[in-house]
Amino acid sequence: MRQRTVQACIACGVALGAAFASFGASADVIRSPTSVISNSAGDYSATFSSSNMINQSGLSAGFTSGVTNFDTYIASNPTSTANDVNGWDSPSNPIYPITIGFDMGAVYSLSRLALWNDASGSTADTQNFKVYTASNAAFTGATLVGSFTNPQGVGGGGQDPATVFNLALTSARYVELQIDSNYGNSVATVGEVAFATNGTSVPEPATLALTLAGVAAVAGIRRRRSAPV
16 A cells, blocks of 8 residues: 555656646747637638738748747748738728737747738838737636737838747737737738747646645645554
8 A cells, every 4th residue: 555655646746747847948939829719800811811820821931830949940030921922911991909819729938929010012011919818718808918019021022020029928828919000001911920938838727736636635645644543
């Protein structure tokens, strides 16, 4: 019985260590959302789908989501040619603000946003926007993690660089981009979005609580068995 108790303690300890290890990971990797879950404006057409914002189709150089180092990749100056139909366009004359929701696939610690603006004419299109995070796909109780303006864009369908924005550090699975205005184009547009994460998923609170409860239970059993009769 004592051997089984020790084995149980070791198993709980390993699980607890794995749960906390994710908090200690610090290498920022670049990560694309796994899906677009909402879009208040809709798409101009299937060609200009909001899925283009997360599939790297308009980037001059790709990355491996969840693996490639964020800073190294951005330093290589990857650009977007989203104006050549590889980005997202809203229908004409959309109603602002426009909200676009993303699922990261798991809970991650998010620190930065890389946004490739989709420029047309002589200016970039997206002008003012906000970023929210939430623990649920409905964005109930969402947290504002950044309010930004003037992402870069060269205009004229050229090679648009990424603009990196610092987010209030947060752990979340769902991210919402709220576009408040553009530079006067009749449609809202974005080329690509990606995020800097710490490289590992963060345990869900319920999972962490269950692990802690298991460790506490095993420790209690050991105390009872070692107490003098």
